Amino acid sequence: MTLSEEDYIKAIYHLGKGENNTVTTNAIANGMDTKPSSVTDMVKKLSDKGLVNYKKYQGVTLTVLGKNVALSIVRKHRLWEVFLVDKLNFSWDEVHEVAEQLEHIKSEKMIDQLDAYLGFPKIDPHGDPIPSKDGEFKKSIKKLLNEASIGVEGICVGVKDSSVAFLKFLDKNNIALGDTVTVIDKEEFDGSLHIKINGRNMHISNQIASNLYLQINE
Amino acid sequence: MTLSEEDYIKAIYHLGKGENNTVTTNAIANGMDTKPSSVTDMVKKLSDKGLVNYKKYQGVTLTVLGKNVALSIVRKHRLWEVFLVDKLNFSWDEVHEVAEQLEHIKSEKMIDQLDAYLGFPKIDPHGDPIPSKDGEFKKSIKKLLNEASIGVEGICVGVKDSSVAFLKFLDKNNIALGDTVTVIDKEEFDGSLHIKINGRNMHISNQIASNLYLQINE
DNA sequence: ATAAATATTTAGACAAAACTAAAAATATGT
């Protein structure tokens, strides 16, 4: 597989949200910063290779083969992200560009050894699940922290309110994107939450909780 | 720089033995498994970009810029080799193909962090020196063990006699390619050597020593 | 239901990097 083919397969996978949703030519062109005519050409080639199902004007879905390829690329991408953060001190928001390159390296032995070396991680630094060698993984969903049930664990992946005041509050209280959060208890009276964040307990207001996004693996 | 351009620069560097030796079109074609006409085309392009000096029919040398590019690729290649051997349990003879891919990954931060993470290694698993960030490195030479002076340290990189008997001897005595060897003393009488190999002391005959190649960093 | 808007495909061209075959320059042997 060429680099370009892999990029298309990955884009189709993500645009179809991991399900077998039909993806349109235009959506791929937008997602990949290219022209629809280029997409048509490539999609024909991928179809000839048995990686996608394609009928003129009808959009594209991945075949089983195509989905396996996509999962293998996603697996590599996310494992390398864990490596960059855990071993090379990258922060969670610096890793994407480099992982885009590393995901194309071809060596089954390397990626399996890397997986073991990292301790078989299940999620990447953005909270997204890492497919196992045979392509299995837990679905993950994004929720506001105040909507999560008691006992739920997730990774802090984003803010709804991006005002300076809120970001300062987070910084002051040592809450950062990438932190692991568990909901310990909720107060019915004011909707405030008792959480464990990076090992320490905290009590936060509903207002705070309703502005923090959590990535949760079911 | 494209992948292909980087491969040419690296090949010219290696064929020129790291010095500024002139390299011929045919030599590059042989070294890269391609045709001389393809080399001519690419060399013109590299010349336009200021990476090589080129005059028709006169062969090629790297410019200062080209040599810096070459050293940066060699640095990346060798650091990744150390990573694969030290962290992912590859053996020294399995790493080359994967490192050929990894050497093209572009991220200065990553390679510097990797360097630090590996403990700023000075030589790769084959005994070749790793250029520092600013392109400095010790020259390394290959010698038979029995020709090394007392006090010299090197890495065992090859055998002269590759008979089954000799290889069995090495295996039985726990001597493997990649091992670090220091010459402690030499007996004038029979030319035998006292060496330290992977931390333990050994006494080996001249016959053994004259069939083991050492890579030595001056 | 049909015209207008939007989406998709086709046709033809281009750049990068390779190739083959032929031409030109350099090197070699006697």
Added chain:
DNA sequence: ACATATTTTTAGTTTTGTCTAAATATTTAT
């Protein structure tokens, strides 16, 4: 020194992946 052999370059194609512009299909709105 000159004919021959070798090396290198040129000219013309090919493949991959892209593009623009034009043609065709589908969707939307009235």
